[in-house]
Amino acid sequence: MTQQFGGVICAAVTPMHGLTIDHEAFAMHLHTLAMEGCSGVLVTGTTGEGPSIGLSERPQLVKTAVSAANGLKVLAGTGCSSLTDTITATRDAFDNGADAVVIVPPYYFRRASVDGLFNYYVAVIEQSVPADRSAMLYHIPPISGVPITVPLAQRLFDRFGDRISGVKDSGGDMAYTSALLETVPGLPVFVGSERVLLEGLMLGAAGCITAGANSAGAACVRVYDAWRSGHESAGDLQSKVTELRAVMESYPPGAAAYKALLRLRYGGVSWDVRPPLENHGPEVLDEMVERITALDLDLCRGLQGNAVAKQEAYRIREAARPTGFVVLTLLVAHEHQP
Structure with missing residues (x-):
């Protein structure tokens, strides 16, 4: 099988001003991700608040991503509880230029059998995935309540081959990751968190699809590049990325945490989450930035130790203007060579 995707793929937030999607801010963010x-x-x-984005809003969001991609592959999350909605969302994604779709199992149906889930995916793929495009399976049972079991992945891969371009594995269980890679050789697996990027790569994963790349994309890329080149720095880089992720995970939900940092990074007002999620207030952001600057991170060459990082973070926090950069950007190198 020819691997279609690899490396660091960002599970991007969806910029919003109130309840309205800000496509200009989204394009700006994608440009940054490509540059990193x-x-x-x-x-x-999930981090893009897909379940909160209606079928009528999705096509333009995909179109914006494709227009602003600047070399990025565009994957669209299209899984819904309704089979017909999933088919519609998948067709719309491809009609607007998506390279692939990522389909979560139909959440709510927690007692669905492997046969039932197999039939669901067969219907979606046969009715909405063009022969020259592909679908990725999305394993995130802590959120969806419905796993992509190894037997299910095996059956779908046997049935569709290259039209199954991988599994986004956000289950957090590396034993599952290992079993999937061993049992279904040739099926690309992407870990769902940069916290386990290096471990996943060592097992044979193709890369990661992660929320952490919203604000630490360059650092994630450095881990991936170091591993690919066999550089001994991969382990140290992974440790730093893991520390950052631990901070972010202590301010759930993820969409609100990353949007809080991006509001500081880019300025503007388009970094709200939709109900039922809630925005983090300034006190939470201050604490988050303080914890990040307290980490002993020196990935950015221009910084002379953690004291300078703290001082610069404070200046940016006070200025909070559109040209500023969040501390995470200051603490990761934009060059991609280890």
Whole structure:
């Protein structure tokens, strides 16, 4: 099988001003991700608040991503509880230029059998995925309640071959990751968190599809590049990325945490989350930035130690103007060579 995707793919947030999607801010963010070395972007995934984005809104969001991609592969999350909605969303994604779709199992149906889920995916793929495009399976049972079991992945890969371009594995269980890679050779697996990027690569994963790339894309790319080149720095880089992720995970939900940092990074007002999620207030952002600057991170060459990082973070926090950069950007190198 020819691998279609690899590297660091960002599970992108969806910029919003109130309840309205800001396509200009989205295009700006995708430009940054491309400059930082990400290979692709996932639109309307979990971090992109996909379940909160209606079928009528999705086509333009995909179209914006394709127009602003600047070399990024565009993947669209299209899985819904309704089979017909999933088919519609998938068709719309491809009609507007998506390179692939990422389909979560029909959440809510927690007791669905492997046969039932197989039939669901067969219907979606046969009715909405063109022969020259592909679908990725989305395993995130802590959120969806419905796993992509190894037997299900095996059956779908046997049935469709290259039209199944991989599994986004956000289950957080590396034993599952290992079993999937061993049992279904040739099926690309993407870990769903940069926290386990290096471990996944060592097992044979193709890369990661992660929310963390929204604000630490360059650092994730450096881990990937170091591993690919066999550079000994991969382990140290992974440790730093893991520390960053641990901070972010302590301010759930992820969409709100990353949008809080991006509001500081880009300025503007288009970094709200939709109900039922809630925005983080300034006190949470201050604490988050303080914790990040307290980490002993020195990936940016221009910084002379953590004290300078803290001082610069404070200046940016006070200025909070559109030309500013969030501390995470200051603490990761934009060059991609280890």
